Amino acid sequence: MNQYLSTGTLKPLSITDLAAMKQRGEKISCLTAYDASFSALIDKVGIDMILVGDSLGMVIQGHSTTLPVTIKDMVYHTHCVSKARQRAFIVADLPFMSYASPIIAAKNAAKLMQIGGAQMVKLEGPKFECVSFLVDQGIPVCGHLGLLPQSVNQLGSYKVQGKELAAAEKILTEAHQLQQAGASLLVLECIPASLAKEISSQLTIPIIGIGAGVDCDGQVLVLYDMLNIGPIKRPRFSRDFMNGANNIEEALNTYHQSVKQSLFPSIDHSF
Ligand code: KIV
16 A cells, blocks of 8 residues: 655555554554654654643643643644644544533534644543534544543542442443444553453454553553653653653654553553
8 A cells, every 4th residue: 555645745544544453453552742843753753643632731731630721722732743743643632621512522623623633533431422423523533431531520539440340341331332432442541451451352443541551452651751751740550761762762662662562561550
């Protein structure tokens, strides 16, 4: 297959490419990014997917949660990222309260795609009605289960989810329901590795883990955590990839190779 556009630049990966990677057992590497410089560098080392996460509220804007992030912020940062990459698939977060109803979700997802240049939008939680409405409008959707940072005020703190049997079964059921509603990708955050393994093997869509063990179909980390430059303490499931690297590009490359070879996350970085 021709990987190049007529301009000579690499073609962006599509959701079909990511689905094919799951089919052939190739791990999907993903990092968050919020600006053009990091987007270009991440793309250069061959990382498959960039998530413009609302984690930017914490690592860029210095808030203690992701709740203050607006759709305007997300569109701006998504545009910065999408302009600078050639190949990586771009997913952008719908921020807190930007998908309170299917219509609101569609209006905001349209901004992320039309102005920001996102190829897919991500939303947190079992929002089946929103997912199926967006998919009906031709908007690809990534679900997000497990630890839901936008619900931190309900959860009380950022802690591992799905440890008890009933909670694990709820996450497994909701994962199936999100796939049924039309989600074509699913992020699992901070859940036991054994649960993420079960979900990855039962679902046909690619499962991207963060603090969810090595058996997911792919991995994502917050860029500033893995470069150890964030203003907040690095979570246990992340790793300092600058440790032993001569520069940022080398650290990104080590992360990419570690994901591809299932060397990351290790048991130390899993629950
Ligand atoms: O906002 C973000 O960076 C995310 C990741 C933690 C998956 O949603």
